[in-house]
Amino acid sequence: LCIAISTTPDPTGTYYRYAVSTGANFPDYPKYGVGRSAYFVATREFLNGASFAGIGVYALNRAQMIAGNPAPQVISFLVPPGATPYNTGDGLQPADIDGSVLPPAGAPHYFVGSMDNGGPYGAPQDALTLWKFNADFGTPANSTFLLTNTLPVAAFDSMFPCTPSARTCIPQAGTAQKIDILSYRQRIVHRLAYRNYGTHESLVTNQSVEASAGMAGLRWYELRDPNGTPTIHQQGTYAPGSSDGIHRWMGSVAMDAAGNMALGYSASSPSIYPSVWYTGRLAADPLGTMPQGEGV
Secondary structure: EEEEEEEOOOOOOOOEEOOOOOOOOOOOOOOOOEEEEEEEEEEEEEEEOOOOEEEEEEEEEEEHHOOOOOOOOOOEEOOOOOOOHHHOOOOEEEEEEEEOOOOOOOOOEEEEEEOOOOOOOOOOOOOOEEEEEOOOOOOOOOOOOEEEEEEEOOOOOOOOOOOOOOOOEEOOEEEEEEEEEEOOOOOOEEEEEEOOOOOOOOEEEEHHHHHHHHEEEEEEEEEEEEOOOEEEEEEEEEOOOOHHEEEEEEEEEEEEEOOEEEEEEEEEEEEEEEEEEEEEOOOOOOOOOOOOOEOO
16 A cells, blocks of 8 residues: 655645555555544455455554654454455445544544445345444554444445446447446445534445436435444435436535535436536435535
8 A cells, every 4th residue: 555645734745655565465446534543544455466355454553654654553454255245345435534623532433335235245235334443553452343333224226237247337428438337346435524513423425326227326325423323314316317317426425514515426428428517415405315406
């Protein structure tokens, strides 16, 4: 894992550069999140770049890396697929802090995965999985990474008609070549955005789905109280394509300090070149809706 950390507040300045070894495993699909005391990473690991070994998770000592320590502490776990591969699926997302209010002191760092009962791993339900990484840099042996909650969600279908035998699914203007929907991978999509509102903690994320027959859309979620009694506070499927024929997929979602939410995504159709579009909701809008229109 190759990581560069700016040495100053100026991103055009110099950087500390790090290479974190993953041993004999190739760390595919790395995803990063900034935590209170660490940078957190999730990977899909392949032994010698070949056989699937499991989901790797890493905590990198943030204070040491910011200070330029040439050998920062790394705490890692590997979760093999085992008898319940649907619990990790094709990857987990680490939470990434938004806003100036940090998570409570001593709180774990959150990772979230997705399971589809119509997917390839025999999941018993459509759900999100919530994992907690307790990274103890003082006594690394006390560190833990555990699946703590499985949260049922409204039914969705991640297996687009062209998958899993093909990856080319979404039409685009000007060519017969189609592009990857990525929905069939059993994972949520970057980011898992965290925000501490004082009264509650929220995590928001999304994944691509087949929203109607042959049409891509976006399933999005807000989780609350992740370290208490985790709940799906709201969820929705954004899919105007059911009426206008435009595929919307591969999104990324976040909330601001007022609880308003923005969802950006790719859009394409046989008459539209692949584009970046966005929509959103205000905090007072009905739960589960994105009623604020679209921008291109």
